[in-house]
Amino acid sequence: MIKVGIVGGTGYTGVELLRLLAAHPEAQLTAITSRKEDGLPVADMFPSLRGHVDIAFSSPDKADLKQCDVVFFATPHGVAMAQAPELIAAGVKVIDLAADFRLKDQATFEKWYKIPHSAPDLLEEAVYGLPELNHEDIKKARLIANPGCYPTTMQLGFYPLLKAGIIDAGNLIADAKSGVSGAGRKAEIGTLFSEASDNFKAYGVHGHRHTPETSAQLQRYTDQKVGLIFTPHLVPMIRGMHSTLYARLTQDITNDALQALFVEQYKDAEFVDVMPFGSHPETRSTRGSNMLRIALHRPDNGNTVVILVVQDNLVKGASGQAVQCMNLMFGLPESTGLKQIALLP
């Protein structure tokens, strides 16, 4: 059994990790920290876990995370980089669900996240935890930077086209929509039910932290200079993410050949479902599951490809992906504990 610790278990990625790990046949929840909730049984905060999780939150000072085999950081950025070095030195594997190790370039990190990086030595070693593209590196990693939710959809959607070299990489548009849980479990007026319900809006159109993360990753796969316009929106639903991606073809290609690029690329990816050409995937078809679904369109058979990508932002977009990485790191089948079927309706 893998002994698992969680730092910061009171947010949505934290409770989602708990749901997944409590049902994971090879994982044993060993410690979960929260300074504020020290001593509170986890199931008192999240009654959905009654009968499934019987440990209590403990103060970070008391928890002996070094007894764990792996520690997940489900914390705001800045926490993992402070604690990871000591854990890694002690032989504990670390998976950070925040952004501390997603950007290889320290200056870019500090520009977008407005704090100094306290563990820059680990930036190079950290492996970007997108299993469909970094499978082998993840297996050997000591430190995983779990991808952002939006970047997961954008990368898996654009990658096959970029790799094939058939689109204008300088002119990518991602019009993305997220459920409200993506904003986290924080007491803020903007995400109150009475504000976010029966409403739709864009946000951060002038610049969002997931743009540099995605651009830097996509740049690894092309010699062209990547240019990405990313527009996030807030959808009145709890879970779910839908990215509508636009790319301009630079070569003649049939729709069948386009589709084949994606089918071939993801034929061994258990959690990527390439739907029939022209499908309209719904976010709910992934609710609570680790699946990401992709469908291709080509309006009027012109030179614009529209790629629709959906996932559950808390599973494949966060905690499920982190468990997928853990499985790889510990030599388990990739889908261990991740076979939940989406809840529909």
Add this chain to the structure above:
Amino acid sequence: MIKVGIVGGTGYTGVELLRLLAAHPEAQLTAITSRKEDGLPVADMFPSLRGHVDIAFSSPDKADLKQCDVVFFATPHGVAMAQAPELIAAGVKVIDLAADFRLKDQATFEKWYKIPHSAPDLLEEAVYGLPELNHEDIKKARLIANPGCYPTTMQLGFYPLLKAGIIDAGNLIADAKSGVSGAGRKAEIGTLFSEASDNFKAYGVHGHRHTPETSAQLQRYTDQKVGLIFTPHLVPMIRGMHSTLYARLTQDITNDALQALFVEQYKDAEFVDVMPFGSHPETRSTRGSNMLRIALHRPDNGNTVVILVVQDNLVKGASGQAVQCMNLMFGLPESTGLKQIALLP
């Protein structure tokens, strides 16, 4: 492996059965019928099942349901009573999720459901599939009448008080609220998103079919004449049911003793969670799971007991309960395939 057939798999209880059975370690989906969708792969209608269910709907005429060990009827009332006799005669066990066999009294059935009963001979034999109260009978049953969603909450909520003989059975009030999926997957204006969203209303206050079902069952446990006022309401949520039950105490009793009645009654019931006295259970704490949660209140320490009961109407209120019955009928541990943790948030 238990060979399972489903009649009427295109509704919400049908797709929920599919979700549960596809992940059930001892069940094998063998046939699923739909006259209208003959030949359509199930996963084409419900993309959430892509990769999990690979059979297609077949016309009732073609499906050989007699090869199954058990057949679930996830149909409107009237279908099971037409087909059950032949299946049972052939040695197939039947679980009806509709109302055909819930009422022992034929006249009462025909009064409330407005159709003649075509299999009255089976009414006596049919076992009411509420495992927490009819455990032993279910184990031996050939024909199960799976309870209605509302009746499940009302019976499990009132039962310990009724059995203890400490309330006025003639003066029970159940103010109940259901998510919209309870109305089924039928094209109707009243349950359109634009009608049911951002709205709340009562319905059927003059008389609802779940009243005679519940009254008849409760009557089994008391010598007093049961009198029940039942008021259902529609909540703008997909899944979830919350019953607020009111009973008048006829004897002095402490709150501790009240609580103990419930704790004792359900101490072996894996799917009934008696929460601490004074709790406020939320429907979402059961979303997608087979748990039913109960909490007791006693306003102003007076002689009215308020019992709060929540469940997922499609799981414990329908398909999960049916699988729970199947497990008992086939000698499996009651919770086989039913350990899903609720999806929160």
Add this chain to the structure above:
Amino acid sequence: MIKVGIVGGTGYTGVELLRLLAAHPEAQLTAITSRKEDGLPVADMFPSLRGHVDIAFSSPDKADLKQCDVVFFATPHGVAMAQAPELIAAGVKVIDLAADFRLKDQATFEKWYKIPHSAPDLLEEAVYGLPELNHEDIKKARLIANPGCYPTTMQLGFYPLLKAGIIDAGNLIADAKSGVSGAGRKAEIGTLFSEASDNFKAYGVHGHRHTPETSAQLQRYTDQKVGLIFTPHLVPMIRGMHSTLYARLTQDITNDALQALFVEQYKDAEFVDVMPFGSHPETRSTRGSNMLRIALHRPDNGNTVVILVVQDNLVKGASGQAVQCMNLMFGLPESTGLKQIALLP
């Protein structure tokens, strides 16, 4: 034109007052205070008001509220009682949307609201602002205690029966459901979209402040000792309130006679709509309007009457009712500026 001031305009009752008063033909918005938002144009916080409201918030220290003819307090309890005495002394009428003057009994106030009352001398004079029952007193009032949202529905629903003396006043049950806006515009986890959406729960079942308010008012109309069980619930909708009231008849009466009691009582009440016997009013039929709708039921023609009452909690349940009081206080037709038709769908 009536010069109007608003103290505390950044909450939901505040912005609703602004919506109503900006369109009111006899009112002129003169001052609106917020310590935190001093200088911010109101329409910057609430873009729905762009083009309709052009004043800015001002600090309470700077605003000269004494120049107003009437001041509304859309504040948490405790604020109005501190400021009302000085305003009233200066000849300004005061309408408090909070609870400071709703309870005549100082001790009861202090027990339920946990703060000392700083203006007990005004408790006797304050008029409870429920126009359908206190019409004449409101016309002459200097200080209005605007009713709570739940109490408005409970009083208008039980009143005709209580007055007629045909029910057991000691055995009233109110099972009430409110949209989330009733919890106000406060940054709290419990009312986040991801917590309150797709969910239903009861709260405060052990005791809610609206119980003593309602009981005290109802007690004015009967010689029996009023006993009220009040159970509030949270509905995943923004606006809307639905109270399901249960009363036991103590006398024989026909359904027609019951209905006639309500029709007669409210025949001159512009904002109370008594629907046909057996109707199921929907909250959305009042969304954004000042209407309250009532419908009567009598299950199985027994001795329990079920009264369904719906309103928009922010309009008839708060700000609309306050404007209705203002109209009466200034000799205007009661419905001036309050004729908005509900938004459906």
Add this chain to the structure above:
Amino acid sequence: MIKVGIVGGTGYTGVELLRLLAAHPEAQLTAITSRKEDGLPVADMFPSLRGHVDIAFSSPDKADLKQCDVVFFATPHGVAMAQAPELIAAGVKVIDLAADFRLKDQATFEKWYKIPHSAPDLLEEAVYGLPELNHEDIKKARLIANPGCYPTTMQLGFYPLLKAGIIDAGNLIADAKSGVSGAGRKAEIGTLFSEASDNFKAYGVHGHRHTPETSAQLQRYTDQKVGLIFTPHLVPMIRGMHSTLYARLTQDITNDALQALFVEQYKDAEFVDVMPFGSHPETRSTRGSNMLRIALHRPDNGNTVVILVVQDNLVKGASGQAVQCMNLMFGLPESTGLKQIALLP
């Protein structure tokens, strides 16, 4: 008073017309037809109208629409073209909320709508009812083709840039999102609450009827060949539309100059609100009102302009715009009866 008739008053654009016209100071509801609901009081179907609308539906055969000054068609396409010729010949003005007269080219209409056009002679005369661009023509019109909801946002968003000749007209992208009421009040599974709630999806990506309508209108304003990619999505909210428009600049221009183009263009448009550069308009800021709000963005100060446009799809996107046209046709101030403030929250 303008005598108004409505054909097809049982859908969402119909009931929205009723809401607006019942409060319109110069309009008198004279006839409303529905074959199916002949004789039913309108307020029985839509209780929100109780006390505001006292006429009943009448069969089209009985209604004397020729006594009206203007008739609105709130019907599926195909109805207005059958009845409009006779009404117009009789001197009645006609406003069609469906698509019958939106496309000047008969072949294009028949290709996209799959029915023959029965009144092609009127295509040339029909005026496209977008007041902000066709103000003078609308004043003189006998027959108005009220624009589609999506096309309204796309045209008002792209127009100033297209007119200025500073973008690549062949490369326009409109990623648009609509509330569910846009699908109408029809009994269909796809828009049930349990299907559309807590979900997000694109639809019709291969081709939507609003593409040829928008392209043809935009083509009027540029010599370049218009190329438009239009991707509609369904948002789990009742009302509201948000279009995110992308255009490539072909000339150097400052952000201030960009903003000035829009401010100048719409300075006299009462119902177009150009927000400060970089704003994020929310759909709810238009809920129930006839306002359309626009905000400009320029990510990374590059050569892509992002234009955010919001409106209430049933008001400015349908019935409000139709009333705005009526006002112009009858010489009234454009905003008569259309000053409702958006409902927020």
